[in-house]
Amino acid sequence: MGRPKTIIDADHTESGYWxxxxxxxxxxxxxxxxxxxxxxxxTVIGVAWAVIRPLLTIVVFSFFRAFLSEDVNVxxxxxxxxxxxxxxxxxxxxxxxxxxxxxxxxxLITKVYFPRIIIxxxxxxxxxxxxxxxxxxxxxxxxxxGEVPGTEVFFLPLFVLLTLFASxxxxxxxxxxxxxxxxxxxxxxxxxxxxxxxxxxxxNSNEIYGSATIPDFVKGLYSLxxxxxxxxxxxxxxxxxxxxVNPTGLMISLSSSVVLLIIGIWYFRKTERGFADII
Amino acid sequence: MGNTVIKAEHISKEFFLRKxxxxxxxxxxxxxxxxxRSVSKGQLSRNxxxxxxxxDDVSFEVQAGDRVGIxxxxxxGKSTLLKILSRIIAPTRGRITIEGRLASLLEVxxxxxxxxxxxxxxxxxxxxxxxxxxxxxxxxxxxxxFAEVERFLDTPVKRYSSGMxxxxxxxxxxxxxxxxxxxxxxxxxxxxxxxxxxxxxxxxVAREGRTILFVSHNMEAVQRLCNKGIxxxxxxxxxxxxxxxxxRGYITSNSSSKSVINxxxxxxxxxxxxxxxxxxxxxENGTLTGLVPVTSDYSIEMEIVIxxxxxxxxxxxxxxxITEVPFRTIWTAPQQIEPGVYKVRFSMNDVHLAPGAxxxxxxxxxxxxxxxxxxxxxxxxxxxxxxxxxxERIVNLRSGLIVxxxxxxxxxx
Numbered sequence: 001m002g003r004p005k006t007i008i009d010a011d012h013t014e015s016g017y018w019x020x021x022x023x024x025x026x027x028x029x030x031x032x033x034x035x036x037x038x039x040x041x042x043t044v045i046g047v048a049w050a051v052i053r054p055l056l057t058i059v060v061f062s063f064f065r066a067f068l069s070e071d072v073n074v075x076x077x078x079x080x081x082x083x084x085x086x087x088x089x090x091x092x093x094x095x096x097x098x099x100x101x102x103x104x105x106x107x108l109i110t111k112v113y114f115p116r117i118i119i120x121x122x123x124x125x126x127x128x129x130x131x132x133x134x135x136x137x138x139x140x141x142x143x144x145x146g147e148v149p150g151t152e153v154f155f156l157p158l159f160v161l162l163t164l165f166a167s168x169x170x171x172x173x174x175x176x177x178x179x180x181x182x183x184x185x186x187x188x189x190x191x192x193x194x195x196x197x198x199x200x201x202x203x204n205s206n207e208i209y210g211s212a213t214i215p216d217f218v219k220g221l222y223s224l225x226x227x228x229x230x231x232x233x234x235x236x237x238x239x240x241x242x243x244x245v246n247p248t249g250l251m252i253s254l255s256s257s258v259v260l261l262i263i264g265i266w267y268f269r270k271t272e273r274g275f276a277d278i279i
Numbered sequence: 280m281g282n283t284v285i286k287a288e289h290i291s292k293e294f295f296l297r298k299x300x301x302x303x304x305x306x307x308x309x310x311x312x313x314x315x316r317s318v319s320k321g322q323l324s325r326n327x328x329x330x331x332x333x334x335d336d337v338s339f340e341v342q343a344g345d346r347v348g349i350x351x352x353x354x355x356g357k358s359t360l361l362k363i364l365s366r367i368i369a370p371t372r373g374r375i376t377i378e379g380r381l382a383s384l385l386e387v388x389x390x391x392x393x394x395x396x397x398x399x400x401x402x403x404x405x406x407x408x409x410x411x412x413x414x415x416x417x418x419x420x421x422x423x424x425f426a427e428v429e430r431f432l433d434t435p436v437k438r439y440s441s442g443m444x445x446x447x448x449x450x451x452x453x454x455x456x457x458x459x460x461x462x463x464x465x466x467x468x469x470x471x472x473x474x475x476x477x478x479x480x481x482x483x484v485a486r487e488g489r490t491i492l493f494v495s496h497n498m499e500a501v502q503r504l505c506n507k508g509i510x511x512x513x514x515x516x517x518x519x520x521x522x523x524x525x526x527r528g529y530i531t532s533n534s535s536s537k538s539v540i541n542x543x544x545x546x547x548x549x550x551x552x553x554x555x556x557x558x559x560x561x562x563e564n565g566t567l568t569g570l571v572p573v574t575s576d577y578s579i580e581m582e583i584v585i586x587x588x589x590x591x592x593x594x595x596x597x598x599x600x601i602t603e604v605p606f607r608t609i610w611t612a613p614q615q616i617e618p619g620v621y622k623v624r625f626s627m628n629d630v631h632l633a634p635g636a637x638x639x640x641x642x643x644x645x646x647x648x649x650x651x652x653x654x655x656x657x658x659x660x661x662x663x664x665x666x667x668x669x670x671e672r673i674v675n676l677r678s679g680l681i682v683x684x685x686x687x688x689x690x691x692x
Contacts (some may be wrong), residue, residue: 008366008375030406038394041435111389112407113366181307273369276362277294 017269021115028118032125039126054089054134057201058082064202075145083238084201084231086138087159090131091167091227092192097123098171099188102179106279116272117265120175124168131160142238152237159233162257166226169260172268179279180271199227209246220252226260229253283378284459284490285341285364290373292334292359292514333359334370335514341459341507343378346491348505348522350498350529355511357494361385361461364492379458379490382409386463388448393437397428397447400436404451418454425480426450446473453480459490464497478503498526499602530601530636530658538567540657542641553585554651555594555641560659561624570662574682576628579659581641585618589645592616594623597640598632598659605640606680633682634661 006016039049058081065077098120102109105119142149170191178184200208208214208222222228223246230253232245334356341347349357362368364375365383390407391400401422405415415422423429426447428439436444462481481504485491495501501508501522508525510518518528539559548554561578562568571577579596595610609625637660641653 005379006366006375006377006381008363008370008377024409026411027406027409030403034392034395034399034403037399038392041394108390108407110367111386112383112409114407114409181310183306183308276368 017115021117024114024118027114028122031118031122035123035126036129049130051133051137053093054082054085054137057085057089057196061085061202079141079145079147080204080235080239081201082138082141083234084199086131086134087163087230087234088196088199088201088227089134090127090160091163091230092195093130094124094127094164094167095171095174096188096192097127098167099174099178100185101171102175102275102279103182103185109279110276116275117172117268120171120268121168124164124171127167128164138238147239149238150240152240154237155233156237159230159237162226162233162254163230165261166230166257169257169262169264172264173260176268176271176275179275195225195227198222198225200231205232205246205249206244209249219249223249223252224256226253226257229257282343283340284343284345285339285378285492286376287340287364288338288374290334290337290360290363290370290375291332292356292363292368293371294331294333295329332514334363337373337511337514337516339509339516339519341490341492343458343490344488345507346485346493346505348501348508348525349492349494349511350496350501350508350525351511351517354513356514357511358385358463359514360511361463361492361494364461377459380409381459381461382455382457383461384408384452384455384463385461387445387452391436391444391448394435396435397423397432397439400447401451404448405454408452408455409457410455414456422450422454425453425476442473449473449477453477453484457489459492460484461492463494498529502526502602526601527636527660530638538569542653542656545651548584549586552587552589552645552650553583553592553643555643555653556582556584556620558582558639558641558657570660572662573634574631574684576626578624578626579639580622580624583621583623583643585616585621588615588617590615591646593642593644595642595644596625597642599638599640600680601636601638629683630681631683632659632661633678633680636660 058078061081061084062074062078065081066074101120101123102116108114108119109116174184174188205228209219229245229250232249236245337356337360349360351357359368361383362385363370364377364381365385367383367385388404390404392403395403401419402412402415406412410418423432426443426449428443428447431439431443436447439447478500481491481493485504491504493501493504505522508518508520508522509516510525510528518525539557541557542555544556545551545554558579558581560568560571561580562571563576565578568577581594581596583594585592591613592615593610593613595608597605598607599605607630611623636658638655639657639659641651641657642649643651
């Protein structure tokens with residue numbers, strides 16, 4: 001008999017979780033598709049939202065950048081800020097959307113079974129679509145300024161993946177916490193806001209790592225932010241080799257996003273079975 | 280046949296009742312404050328939690344092809360059981376083994392999004408209920424035809440009338456093809472014609488040999504659809520057997536078949552002209568009985584208290600089937616009555632009812648206005664056991680409501 005067998009047991013989490021996840025892959029794409037449809041149906045300017053939000057950040061931070069650095073090359077400032085803003089937008093929107101996603105879908109959680117992890121992951125897909133749109137903006141901007149990336153551009157998907165891992169790890173953790181303690185929804189905007197300033201958007205990692213006055217442990221703390229590696233990587237891939245990625249910094253960022261992801265998945269899996277009880 | 284599809288062993292579900300708090304959710308802030316307080320007082324906050332067993336050691340088995348009706352009063356644990364079977368919540372103790380794909384329908388239109396069109400929602404809802412894209416595509420036309428919404432397929436469902444919305448939602452669910460289907464009280468929606476259609480569809484699904492678990496308060500629907508039943512009472516399995524047995528158990532459990540049924544005394548009984556205190560059943564010999572044997576005479580006696588002199592007093596009893604069909608009324612002729620305690624006895628020696636439970640409605644009135652009306656408290660239980668052996672051969676489930684013999688003769692011609 002080829003029928004699937006399900007065992008619901010009080011003591012263990014189901015062993016078939018990952019098999020279920022595969023079976024429910026259809027639902028995953030449908031939820032992502034729904035979020036996309038709804039997003040662009042409900043708003044008047046639809047797709048424009050995906051453009052306006054990063055654009056505003058770019059304008060503001062380009063000013064900062066132009067004032068902060070000695071070489072007052074406005075074009076270079078705009079390009080470098082844009083390249084940094086785009087992955088940052090992906091990270092921050094994935095983080096905020098995924099961490100509130102379980103609450104937003106509580107009607108599903110209390111009425112149907114599916115691996116709950118589908119919800120936060122599928123919301124990140126919508127952010128990825130926005131990201132694709134902003135990549136188009138970036139491309140047109142680069143063409144306008146006559147900036148042609150070298151072969152390093154092929155490393156870009158790796159850094160996109162790193163962004164997704166970092167936001168997913170933190171997003172899973174916060175979304176699960178949000179189910180139990182609703183005040184975590186105030187934590188997320190705070191993290192995002194803080195992150196904007198400790199990430200190398202207006203600043204340049206090379207200035208930090210190369211500085212003689214900044215103590216090493218501050219440099220280490222700075223590298224803990226996974227977005228440091230991501231943004232440095234984006235600049236390296238798109239703007240060329242004068243943006244050197246600091247290897248130690250990269251390793252630290254990489255490990256912190258892996259740790260975040262592991263903690264996120266672990267905590268999510270641990271609390272998942274109780275979601276419907278308390279949501 | 281006869282292979283077990285669902286095997287539930289000692290399922291318990293414990294809920295923790297939080298002490299009344301400002302909101303219905305926890306804030307970390309409160310948790311921290313509570314911990315701090317309890318530490319400073321030198322006691323643990325854990326033992327302040329009150330727990331409540333929604334399900335208490337529930338075990339049962341369901342065979343392939345069974346249509347099981349799960350009945351019980353509100354709070355008996357029916358929905359909790361369905362949610363555990365559907366894997367929405369996890370049991371606190373116990374183990375369930377399910378063979379085959381199980382789909383659950385706890386709500387009509389789960390995941391419907393108002394902004395999306397009917398077409399889009401069919402795909403979305405279908406996938407939420409566990410259908411694959413191909414499966415939905417294959418059944419798409421059938422679903423649309425069932426829901427009767429062809430013309431509005433590309434309209435956002437927020438513009439649908441509530442009837443259309445429900446039809447579409449049920450149509451998707453009705454075309455699920457799992458081995459086991461779990462259905463909560465979803466038939467309570469829609470108009471009568473649509474409810475009939477839904478029930479029809481469910482029986483069709485049942486005929487295809489699928490296993491169904493069905494929760495409803497509509498005993499008629501349960502009786503029509505199911506062959507087996509489980510009666511839950513306060514989180515425990517009170518009865519597990521044929522559907523007729525279980526329905527009778529459910530009806531009589533509402534006010535267990537006692538020989539004297541005390542009626543709740545109304546709060547304002549002092550001001551009322553009078554009220555009914557109790558109802559009892561007496562068998563042919565005039566002794567109290569809780570169970571009246573089929574085809575035998577009996578009497579119904581009610582004890583009433585009259586507070587004021589009344590000049591046009593009537594006492595009446597209405598008979599209602601478990602499927603909520605009123606079918607008989609008996610009453611006393613209008614008369615003058617003085618204050619006091621009375622017993623009114625109706626001799627039921629004309630019509631004999633088929634075995635089963637019947638709800639009795641008690642009414643007292645004066646001058647054609649009723650002053651005490653008692654519903655859902657008194658149940659008359661007619662037993663299928665009878666001293667008259669011959670009756671067993673005549674009376675069965677298909678005998679209808681009334682099983683009387685009338686004068687007859689058989690003449691050889």
